[in-house]
Amino acid sequence: MKRRIWNVVRMEWAGIAATPSSLLFLVVIPLVLVGQALLLSWIVPRFVNPAILGPSATDANALRLLILRQFPFFVLLIPAMVANVFATLGIVEEKVSRTLEPLLATPVRTWELLAGKILSGALPGLLVAWASAALFVGVGYALGWGSLLRSVLTATFFLDVLLLMPAVSLLSFILGVIGSSRARDAKEAQNLAVLVVFPIFALIAIQVTGLVEFTPVRTLLLALAFFAVDAILLRGAVRLFARESIVTRWS
Amino acid sequence: MGKTMMGHAVISTEGLSKRFGNRVAVDSLTVAVGAGEIVGLLGPNGAGKTTTLRMLAGIIAPSAGHAVVDGRDPASEPENVHESVGFLTESPGFYERLSAERNLAYFAAFYEGIDAKAAAARELARLGLADRARDKVGTFSKGMKQRLALARVLLHEPRILFLDEPTAGLDPEAARNLRELIVSLKKDGCTILLSTHNLSEAEELSDRIAVFRTRLVAIDTPRALRESQFERRLRVRLDGGTETCLAALRGEPYVRDAHEEEDGVLTMLLSDPDRDRPRLVARIVQAGGQVLEVREDERPLEDVYLSLVREEEA
Ligand SMILES: Nc1ncnc2c1ncn2[C@@H]1O[C@H](COP(=O)(O)OP(=O)(O)OP(=O)(O)O)[C@@H](O)[C@H]1O
Ligand SMILES: [Mg+2]
Numbered sequence: 001m002k003r004r005i006w007n008v009v010r011m012e013w014a015g016i017a018a019t020p021s022s023l024l025f026l027v028v029i030p031l032v033l034v035g036q037a038l039l040l041s042w043i044v045p046r047f048v049n050p051a052i053l054g055p056s057a058t059d060a061n062a063l064r065l066l067i068l069r070q071f072p073f074f075v076l077l078i079p080a081m082v083a084n085v086f087a088t089l090g091i092v093e094e095k096v097s098r099t100l101e102p103l104l105a106t107p108v109r110t111w112e113l114l115a116g117k118i119l120s121g122a123l124p125g126l127l128v129a130w131a132s133a134a135l136f137v138g139v140g141y142a143l144g145w146g147s148l149l150r151s152v153l154t155a156t157f158f159l160d161v162l163l164l165m166p167a168v169s170l171l172s173f174i175l176g177v178i179g180s181s182r183a184r185d186a187k188e189a190q191n192l193a194v195l196v197v198f199p200i201f202a203l204i205a206i207q208v209t210g211l212v213e214f215t216p217v218r219t220l221l222l223a224l225a226f227f228a229v230d231a232i233l234l235r236g237a238v239r240l241f242a243r244e245s246i247v248t249r250w251s
Numbered sequence: 252m253g254k255t256m257m258g259h260a261v262i263s264t265e266g267l268s269k270r271f272g273n274r275v276a277v278d279s280l281t282v283a284v285g286a287g288e289i290v291g292l293l294g295p296n297g298a299g300k301t302t303t304l305r306m307l308a309g310i311i312a313p314s315a316g317h318a319v320v321d322g323r324d325p326a327s328e329p330e331n332v333h334e335s336v337g338f339l340t341e342s343p344g345f346y347e348r349l350s351a352e353r354n355l356a357y358f359a360a361f362y363e364g365i366d367a368k369a370a371a372a373r374e375l376a377r378l379g380l381a382d383r384a385r386d387k388v389g390t391f392s393k394g395m396k397q398r399l400a401l402a403r404v405l406l407h408e409p410r411i412l413f414l415d416e417p418t419a420g421l422d423p424e425a426a427r428n429l430r431e432l433i434v435s436l437k438k439d440g441c442t443i444l445l446s447t448h449n450l451s452e453a454e455e456l457s458d459r460i461a462v463f464r465t466r467l468v469a470i471d472t473p474r475a476l477r478e479s480q481f482e483r484r485l486r487v488r489l490d491g492g493t494e495t496c497l498a499a500l501r502g503e504p505y506v507r508d509a510h511e512e513e514d515g516v517l518t519m520l521l522s523d524p525d526r527d528r529p530r531l532v533a534r535i536v537q538a539g540g541q542v543l544e545v546r547e548d549e550r551p552l553e554d555v556y557l558s559l560v561r562e563e564e565a
Pocket of ligand 1: 271274294296297298299303
C-alpha cells in the first residue's frame, strides 16, 4: 500500500521535473506574496496622509501591524495554488495521455492513487508555504520589525500555518481533483478548482474588517471545520474518480 | 454455463450486460473460456467488445449479470483480479515526457512482489525495444507505442490476457512478431481473450471465435462456424475430360451436387467430404479424368463472419 502510494508520488514528481518550467510557479508565487506583504507593510504607513493617520509613529506601526497580520492568510494562498496546479496537472495529464485506464488495470486502489496525488501536490505546497513564512519572519526581523512581529507570531499564527494551511491545501487539491474529473480540459478544471481561493479571500476580508477576531480557539475550530469538509469531499472525490465515466468519457 | 474447449473455465460470464443510459452495449453475455484457450472476439464497430473486456477487467461495472475471472468477481474485487490479468487497452496511453523504461517501471511497481526495474527491462527486451528504453515515449511511433503497451501488460507475467486490438497500427512484420508472441504465451499456458478486426489473424490464433454484436451471435471453432454457414465444397482441377467425369459423378449416390465452375474445374458437394473424397478421386480417374488438384473450397472467414453478422441483423 505504502509502496503504491509512493510510486504515484515519485511519478508525479518525475513528470513535473521533466518540464522544469512548471516548477517556476513554486518559486514565483511565494516570492510575490511575501514581497507583497512586506512591501505593503513598509510603504503604506509612509504614504498615508499623516493628517489621517495621526502624527505619531505608533499609529504608523499600528497600521503596519494590521497589514503584517494579514500575512498568515496570504500564505494560505500558496499551498492552495500549488496543490491546485499539481492536482489539475496530475489528473488532466492522465486524461490527455489516456493513462488512466491502463493505470486502473493495475492493482492500484483509487484511494491510493488519489493519496499519492494529494501528497505529491500538498507536500510541496506546504513546504513552500512554510518556507515563505520563514522568509517573511526573517526579512521582517531584518527590517527591524522585531517587536511588531512578536505580536504577529502568536499561537494563532502557528495554528494557522501548521493546521489551517494543510487543511486548506487539502481542500484545494480535492477541489482540483473533482474539477478535473468533471472537466473536459485543464482550463475548465482550473476554473472550477479556483473556487477554493474565494473562502480564503473571505477569511482575509473578515480579518481586515475585524468582524471576527481570530483567536487560537477559533482558528483551531476553523481548521477542524476545513478538515471535516475535506473528509466529506474526499469521499466524494474517490467515488467520482472511481466512476467509469472517467475512463470511458475521458478520451 | 457454456462448454469450453479445454480444461476448466478460467473466465466465465453469466448474463453479463451493460447499458449506457438507454443504449444497450452488451446484452446478456454468457460464455466460458477454458484454461489455455485463445478466444477471438469479432464484431462490428460499436458491438461492445471493448465494453465487455472492460467489464471482465474490472474497469467498469456491469449493469446486470456477473463475471468470474480466475475465480474472482472483477466487479467486487478488481484489484485481486488485476494481479493475474493483463489488459491491453484499446488506446495505449503513456506519460510521453518520460522514458519507456520509467513508464514501465511505474506500472510494474503497483504489483506485489515484482522487481519493477528488472521486469521493465525484461519486457522491453522481449518486445524488441531495449535500445529505445531511455527515449521519451513521446518520440515513439504508433507501432512502437503499441509494442510498449504490450510490454506493459506482460510486466507481472499474467496468466490471463485481454487484448483489445493488439495488432492495430503495426506494420506487417511487427504484427507477425506479435502474433508469434501471442502463440508463445499460449504455449506457456496463458488464457487469452482477443478482440480484433483482422479476420485472418483471428482465425490463425483462436481456438474459438466469438462473433459478437451486442449479443453473442455465435461461438465455436473457426471450422465449425464455417460449416454452420456454408457447406463444404470440393474443388477438383482436371486436365481435360471434364464432360465425361461430370456425367459419371452425377450418377454417384454420395455426390449431392456437381458442376463445372470454370474451365477444367469441378465443384462438388458431397454427403461426407472426409469419407467420400478417396472414392470420388478413384471414380474420376476411372472415368478418364486427369486429376491435377483436389482441395477443399474453403470460404474465407470474412464470408462466414459477414454471413453471421447479417443473419443477426435480419
Ligand atoms: N461511456 C459511454 N457512454 C455511452 N455509450 C458508450 C460508452 N462507452 C461505450 N458506449 C457505447 O457502447 C457501444 C459499444 O462500444 P464498444 O467500445 O464496446 O464497441 P467495440 O465493439 O469495442 O467497437 P470498436 O470495434 O469500434 O472498438 C457503442 O454503441 C458505444 O457507443
Ligand atoms: Mg473497441
